[in-house]
Every structure is written in C-alpha cells, then in structure tokens.
Amino acid sequence: MTQLASNELLSSALTAVGAIAEVLVPGDDGYAGTASALFADGTPDLVIRPHDAAGVAAALRYAAGTGLAVTVRSGGHSMAGLSTSTDGMIIDTRRISGVRLLDPASGRVRVGAGATWGAVAAALRPHGLGLTAGDTSGVGVAGLTLGGGIGWMVRRYGLAIDSLAAAQVVTADGRLIGADAVEHADLFWALRGGGGNFGVATGFDFTARPVTSVHFGEISYQAGDVPRLIAGWRDLMRAGDEKLTTTLNLMPAMPGRPGGVTLACCYASPDGAGAAQALRPFRALAPVASDSIRVMPYAEILEDMTPLPPGLRMELRNTFFTTLDDARVAAVGELLAGGGAALSLRSLGGAAARVSRDATAFAHRDAEVMVAAAFLIPQPAPPGMLPEALNRWSPVAALGSGAYVGFLGSADPADVAAAYPPATYRRLAAVKRRYDPANVFRRTHNILPARS
Numbered sequence: 001m002t003q004l005a006s007n008e009l010l011s012s013a014l015t016a017v018g019a020i021a022e023v024l025v026p027g028d029d030g031y032a033g034t035a036s037a038l039f040a041d042g043t044p045d046l047v048i049r050p051h052d053a054a055g056v057a058a059a060l061r062y063a064a065g066t067g068l069a070v071t072v073r074s075g076g077h078s079m080a081g082l083s084t085s086t087d088g089m090i091i092d093t094r095r096i097s098g099v100r101l102l103d104p105a106s107g108r109v110r111v112g113a114g115a116t117w118g119a120v121a122a123a124l125r126p127h128g129l130g131l132t133a134g135d136t137s138g139v140g141v142a143g144l145t146l147g148g149g150i151g152w153m154v155r156r157y158g159l160a161i162d163s164l165a166a167a168q169v170v171t172a173d174g175r176l177i178g179a180d181a182v183e184h185a186d187l188f189w190a191l192r193g194g195g196g197n198f199g200v201a202t203g204f205d206f207t208a209r210p211v212t213s214v215h216f217g218e219i220s221y222q223a224g225d226v227p228r229l230i231a232g233w234r235d236l237m238r239a240g241d242e243k244l245t246t247t248l249n250l251m252p253a254m255p256g257r258p259g260g261v262t263l264a265c266c267y268a269s270p271d272g273a274g275a276a277q278a279l280r281p282f283r284a285l286a287p288v289a290s291d292s293i294r295v296m297p298y299a300e301i302l303e304d305m306t307p308l309p310p311g312l313r314m315e316l317r318n319t320f321f322t323t324l325d326d327a328r329v330a331a332v333g334e335l336l337a338g339g340g341a342a343l344s345l346r347s348l349g350g351a352a353a354r355v356s357r358d359a360t361a362f363a364h365r366d367a368e369v370m371v372a373a374a375f376l377i378p379q380p381a382p383p384g385m386l387p388e389a390l391n392r393w394s395p396v397a398a399l400g401s402g403a404y405v406g407f408l409g410s411a412d413p414a415d416v417a418a419a420y421p422p423a424t425y426r427r428l429a430a431v432k433r434r435y436d437p438a439n440v441f442r443r444t445h446n447i448l449p450a451r452s
C-alpha cells in the first residue's frame with residue numbers, strides 16, 4: 001500500500017471508527033505491538049483497537065464497507081500465526097480486558113475477551129476464586145476459551161469452557177449477540193471449541209471456583225527407559241486423584257546435552273497431606289534428579305513462554321489418545337528417540353471427561369492424554385526439513401484421534417477439518433453458515449460454512 005493510500009485509509013477509518021476505537025496504520029506508535037505476535041510478524045494495512053463491543057461493531061461495518069479482510073487478535077499466542085496478517089485489518093481486542101465479579105455468591109465473573117489469563121487469575125485471587133485456564137499467563141482469554149482451554153486444573157474442574165456460562169459476540173454484520181444455554185444455544189455450543197469462526201467475542205461470563213493455593217512444580221527424573229516411564233506415568237494417572245493434573249515433558253537429546261524427562265504437576269488444593277499422598281507414587285516412578293513442587297497461590301503458577309532463540313521457529317502438532325496403550329507409548333518413544341522434537345503428554349480425564357461429547361464443540365472428552373510435539377525449525381528452513389518433521393509425526397498422529405486447535409500449528413483446511421470428529425465439524429459448519437455465511441472470519445482455524 002502506498003503512503004497516500006495508507007493516509008486515505010487512515011482518514012476514512014478515523015471518520016468511521018475513530019470516535020470509539022484507536023485507529024493505527026504502519027508507522028504509528030503501537031502499530032507494531034499489534035502487527036507482531038509470538039509466532040508471526042504481520043504488515044496489516046490497518047489496526048483497530050476498540051474499547052468496547054460498539055467499537056468492534058463499527059470496525060466490522062467499516063471492513064464490510066471497504067472490503068478489508070478481517071483478522072482478530074487477543075493475546076497473540078496463536079501457534080499457527082493467526083494473530084496477525086500481511087494485509088487487511090486487525091481488530092485487536094486487548095483494550096476490552098476488564099474482569100468484573102458479577103455475583104460473589106455464585107462466582108459469576110465477566111471477563112473481557114482481550115484479558116490475559118494471568119490478569120484474570122490476579123483479579124480473582126483476592127476473592128479466593130480462580131478459573132481453570134491454561135499454563136501461561138500471557139495467553140489471551142478469547143483464543144484459549146474459543147479452543148476449549150486445557151489447564152492446570154483440567155481434571156478437577158474440566159476445560160475452561162466447562163466453566164463458561166455465556167459469551168458476548170459481535171457478528172460480521174455488526175450485531176452484538178449474547179449466547180448462552182438458552183439464547184443462541186447453537187452459537188454457544190460452537191463457541192466452546194469451534195474457535196474464532198463465528199464473530200468477534202468481546203466478553204465471557206464464567207463461573208469461578210473457590211481456588212486459593214495449589215501444590216505446583218516439577219519432578220525431574222533421571223530417566224533411563226523412557227517408554228517404561230511413560231507407561232508407569234499412565235498407570236499412576238489412571239488411578240490418580242482428580243485434583244492432580246500432570247504433564248510429562250520429554251526433551252530430546254541434543255548435541256552436547258542429554259535428553260530429559262520432567263513431570264509438571266499441579267495438585268489443585270492447598271491440602272498438604274492430600275498432595276503428599278497423591279504425589280508419592282510419582283516421586284518413586286524413577287530416580288529423581290530434582291523436585292520443585294511446593295504450595296503456592298494459583299495466580300502465581302501461570303508462567304510466560306521463554307522466547308525462542310532468534311532464527312528458530314516452532315512447528316506444533318498434537319493429537320488425542322483415547323487409550324495410551326503400549327503401542328502408542330512405543331510410537332511416542334520412537335519419535336523422541338529420533339531427535340528434533342520436544343514432546344509433552346498432558347493428562348486428561350476427571351471432570352473434563354464427565355461432559356458429554358456433544359455438549360460442546362470440543363468433543364475429545366474420552367481422551368486419556370493429549371500428546372503434542374514441537375519441532376524446532378531453523379529459519380530459513382533447510383529444504384525438506386519441515387516435511388521430514390511432519391513425516392516423523394505421522395505415525396503418532398495415525399494412532400490418535402483429532403487434534404486440539406489451540407495447539408495446532410497449521411491452518412490448512414484439511415488439518416482443521418481433521419481436528420474435529422466428522423459429526424462435530426458438520427454441526428460447526430451449519431452454525432458457521434447461520435452466523436457467518438460469507439466467511440468473514442476466515443483468518444482463523446477456519447470452519448467452512450455448510451452449503452445449503
């Protein structure tokens with residue numbers, strides 16, 4: 001876009017939206033802070049930073065009138081680089097970030113779509129409340145919630161969407177809609193796992209739980225036989241206390257550095273005796289090199305991602321195992337032994353599994369484990385390196401079922417479709433057709449509108 005065109009765009013956008021939202025073009029202060037995200041750098045023609053739903057609606061009407069393609073951004077943690085774009089308009093919801101306790105008795109709390117989970121945890125802490133979300137403080141409320149939300153209390157309280165009571169959404173034509181179990185129930189179903197396909201979420205009403213301190217930290221093992229350790233972890237989790245959620249992190253050996261196995265643990269209760277009992281068998285699973293588990297406020301356990309060293313990119317894939325049987329353990333062990341991929345196995349089950357498969361668009365309720373692989377790819381990537389990494393992932397994917405869009409590093413339509421069970425995808429496509437038939441919200445893990 002020429003400077004003149006950029007100026008024209010700025011002036012017409014300011015006229016249309018400027019009274020209720022900040023409008024930025026390349027070169028403006030603050031532009032780069034929206035155009036760049038964790039996994040991608042963009043060059044949008046226009047950035048709109050609304051203060052409220054009215055600003056979002058005005059931005060969407062302006063986009064419709066000018067034909068600008070729309071990208072929506074909240075926390076900017078999309079692993080597929082979907083937080084930004086090389087053209088069009090970005091609607092950055094981070095100014096809509098209030099956290100308001102609506103009803104202390106029931107724990108109902110209204111959270112702005114642009115808040116981060118770290119800010120939510122900090123705001124709820126003085127009330128002795130908390131919400132199960134993810135593991136990272138800077139992740140956005142909108143992106144994580146719309147994908148499902150698998151966090152440190154997933155076995156105790158379910159997914160983030162399992163605490164969701166209602167959502168406020170602005171549709172492509174600028175209408176503000178409230179969706180819950182009664183009003184726009186089809187949309188409410190789709191928002192809980194179907195991603196950013198249906199409109200711009202501006203707020204979410206959650207039911208927070210009594211949460212104060214938890215037992216949190218890592219056990220680092222001196223692991224010899226990794227497949228045996230994975231199988232041992234699986235057996236213990238099957239019999240384990242639901243208050244305990246764990247992630248087994250497997251680091252490959254690298255030149256000059258041996259591989260490593262750590263178990264990140266969250267026992268979602270301040271009860272010391274309960275935590276000690278639940279954790280005891282995990283401390284005996286293999287020789288322990290270090291153990292950092294301690295009691296701490298839930299609001300302090302969410303961490304930020306350490307940025308990757310320059311010149312490296314992370315390519316992420318994941319799938320769900322209904323049963324982590326020995327064949328699947330072996331496939332994970334082989335992928336690790338081949339090098340180049342950091343793997344994590346997240347325990348599921350508990351409260352997340354008690355929600356029926358068709359109650360939300362996140363349908364992987366019967367999964368015992370989510371396995372995720374992060375391939376580190378130098379930039380620019382040596383020819384053939386990415387296809388080779390994906391080839392190495394495919395035997396594990398073939399044993400899995402679907403994928404979690406939150407951890408899906410690809411926006412390829414086939415990968416998005418494969419993330420959902422076919423019946424779930426069909427239902428999502430029908431809701432998409434109803435709320436966004438023109439596919440305005442396509443710059444996301446895109447569900448294609450059903451044909452009539």
Ligand SMILES: Cc1cc2nc3c(=O)[nH]c(=O)nc-3n(C[C@H](O)[C@H](O)[C@H](O)COP(=O)(O)OP(=O)(O)OC[C@H]3O[C@@H](n4cnc5c(N)ncnc54)[C@H](O)[C@@H]3O)c2cc1C
Nearest residue numbers: 074075076077078083134135140143144149150196201305
């Ligand atoms: C370091 C790291 C740790 C993570 N840990 C966890 C975890 O523990 N558990 C978990 O479940 N997930 C986790 N995730 C995945 C995370 O949930 C997804 O990447 C999520 O989409 C990020 O949301 P965001 O708002 O930060 O990102 P964004 O990049 O801003 O948005 C992500 C997607 O949602 C869309 N979107 C954003 N805002 C809106 C909105 N207001 N309305 C409609 N659509 C919108 C965007 O267009 C984009 O497609 C992690 C990701 C990272 C990078």
